[in-house]
Amino acid sequence: MSIVKLARPEIQALHAYDAAEQVDDTIRLNANESPRDCSIGNFRRPLNRYPEVRPQKLQHALAQRFGCMPDQLLVTRGSSEAIDLVIRTFCRAGQDSVLMTSPSFSMYRHYAEVQGARLIQVQSDAEQDFAIDVNAILAACDDTTRVIFVCSPNNPTGTTLPRAELERLLEQRGEHSAVVVDEAYVEFGNHASVIEMLHRYSNLLVLRTLSKALGFAGARCGAVAGQADVVSMLSAVQAPYALATPVVECVEDALQDDQLELARRTVREISSERDRLAKALTHYSFVLKVWPSDANFLLVRFANADRIMRRCAERNVLLRDFGGELANCIRISIGSQDENNQLLRTLDTLEDEANG
Ligand SMILES: Cc1ncc(COP(=O)(O)O)c(C=O)c1O
Structure with missing residues (x-):
């Protein structure tokens, strides 16, 4: 079972960008780079060369940190980019819809609008401490609902969706919707990440960021985790060389024990x-x-x-x-x-x- 077939047909058929081969200690005349290393500062990799198409060492380090397999994780320019990638991958303009709770993080709406996806909003109630209402979400979904965003803990209300409720949502929507749990703030609460549920739910995607608890908002680094086939499809949509060499090296350093x-x-x-x-x-x-x-x-x-x-x-x-x-x-x-x-x-x- 996979939600790959929920994606836009042209994205299912899309091949990853065919980047120039990168092999150390070779004469690299294959990528129209400058032969002169113009690095300013102490970078471990020369700046006249393109970064890796996908930063592998960083991908492994973040997968280990977040608790999934490397092929279940795509490193992104902040989790904002992951929101955009998911919506562009799954939603056909003018046809499909994105569901979000309200109030919640406004970027879900923003990228839905950019893609021309219809937005369904499910209100949470101040009197109920903005508890996320899974019954209301399920009732609001229709045949076009490809992506459901659940921000947990939610911005700006600080509310966490109980795990049993999330499981109910994942089970009920099955192969009909990708359920994206945005865990930008998970480190500040007492609830564990739901990433360990990936092996049980093929429609689960989890967003993580280094902008909050790790304090690296300026580096623009985040990640989306999901089933390997879905992650590989998201990777095909992401720009090649998305993460710049200084950012990759800075974040590698940020993941040292100290x-x-x-x-x-x-x-x-x-x-x-x-x-x-x-x-x-x-x-x-x-x-x-x-x-x-x-x-x-x-x-x-x-x-x-x-x-x-x-x-x-x-x-x-x-x-x-x-x-x-x-x-x-x-x-x-x-x-x-x-x-x-x-x-x-x-x-x-x-x-x-x-x-x-
Ligand atoms: C809930 C939530 N998700 C994602 C983001 C985006 O974070 P970044 O793109 O810096 O990873 C934010 C930023 O405020 C946020 O509040």
Whole structure:
């Protein structure tokens, strides 16, 4: 059983780009490269040469880190690129649909629009702490629904979909939809990655990123994991040489034990700062609700979100506000202890004014 046959017919038939052969210690006159190494800095691979079509060492290292086989993983330019690849692979413009929960990460909508795929949105309820409603997702699917995005923990609500519910979704949709679990924030919660379920569900795809817990947003590196045949199809859609040599080397270094230990420590600090901030926020008279969060941010409903945004901006603290269903809600990313204290001091000024 495979969801390869769910993909656009022209993508099923697509062959991977036939790149020039790359063999060390040979005279390379096959790729129109410059013979002069113009590397600036200490790169292990010369910059006058194209990078590997797919960075193999990095692919193996990330597969080991995320808990899958190397051929089940495609390294991407951030997980944003993986979202785009999945939608372009599975959705025919003007015919197929993408389903996402709402509120959730806006890139799903963005890339659906770019591809001309119809968007189905399934509302989650603030009163239910934005729990993802699998029955509502199943009811909203139709014959055209090729891709379902489940962001878990969800941005911007911080909610995790319980594993049993995810399994129900995977089972019910079977070969009809790819179910993409976006785990951009998984390291910040207490729930294990669902990557280990890949061997049981052929319609499961998992997105991971190095932009959050690992702290490498500037390197633009992420991954999509799935069954090997599906990953190989996504790879055929991805641009050749997608990952630049400096990025590949930087991320290889970021996966060394000492760097990973630093990252783990930072995640612990952020999680404890998140809990401290959540508690501190409840003491303000204008804070109406702080939702529980498994991520590196808090979603907070204020009585006067505009005023909070303005005052914070005046004090050089940037927050993210939302309209529509999240009117008066602000997402606060957890910063360093000093940065969070700066935020609290700014809110103190508003509380002092409220108390006259
Ligand atoms: C849920 C979610 N998925 C994916 C991304 C994209 O991350 P990147 O492209 O940096 O890997 C983000 C970024 O904010 C996100 O919140």
